[in-house]
Amino acid sequence: MNDRKFMLTEEGLEKIKHELNELKTVKRKEIAEKIKSAVAFGEIAENAEYRAVKNEQAFVEGRILTLEKIIENSEIIDRTKNDGTYVSPGSEIVVEDIKKKEKINYTLVDYVESDPGSGKISMTSPIGKAILGKKVGDKVKIRVPAGSLHYKILEIK
Structure with missing residues (x-):
């Protein structure tokens, strides 16, 4: 994502901030718990549950970075x-x-x-x-x- 300005409504910016907060405070904790459970299944190299949770974690972390970039480069529409x-x-x-x-x-x-x-x-x-x-x-x-x-x-x- 380049460093262009995102022209957002106040409502849109608040919605993005809410999603970011939800991902950081709720989703990260859920994923950490899922990782603990998946590790309990045994060998990580052959553990499908573990790989699935790690993929979910990568997606969530990517989304967090994207939302932070949008917020950082946002401009409220006047x-x-x-x-x-x-x-x-x-x-x-x-x-x-x-x-x-x-x-x-x-x-x-x-x-x-x-x-x-x-x-x-x-x-x-x-x-x-x-x-x-x-x-x-x-x-x-x-x-x-x-x-x-x-x-x-x-x-x-």
């Missing part, structure tokens, strides 16, 4: 800098799917806090790239793996 005239990081947007005549709500975030299921889309996603910098009333055509989407921007908060 929503006061945008008066709602254009889509920018942290904007809450209402778009209309022109074909389906449906309204969709999105919040534009950095990829580290994206969660498409809850409407948080990455600025680097096809939809995020297409709407970034647009204004209310703008129409965009977005190429996605399933074809193309046609959106009209209705509201920016």
Whole structure:
């Protein structure tokens, strides 16, 4: 991971800090207990349980390093800098799917806090790239793996 700045919402930064704390205080202890139990099974070289726990430990330690790097290089999105005239990081947007005549709500975030299921889309996603910098009333055509989407921007908060 390079040393780029991560533009996060306050909520996103808190969520990352919470996950980091959980990994350091709870998950590490759980893994230490699992290692003790796995060692009790005997020869480590042929111990599948031990290898599985060590793999889990490596994953958790890697995730801890990643989260620490994100926190260290994070910048809180200042929503006061945008008066709602254009889509920018942290904007809450209402778009209309022109074909389906449906309204969709999105919040534009950095990829580290994206969660498409809850409407948080990455600025680097096809939809995020297409709407970034647009204004209310703008129409965009977005190429996605399933074809193309046609959106009209209705509201920016």
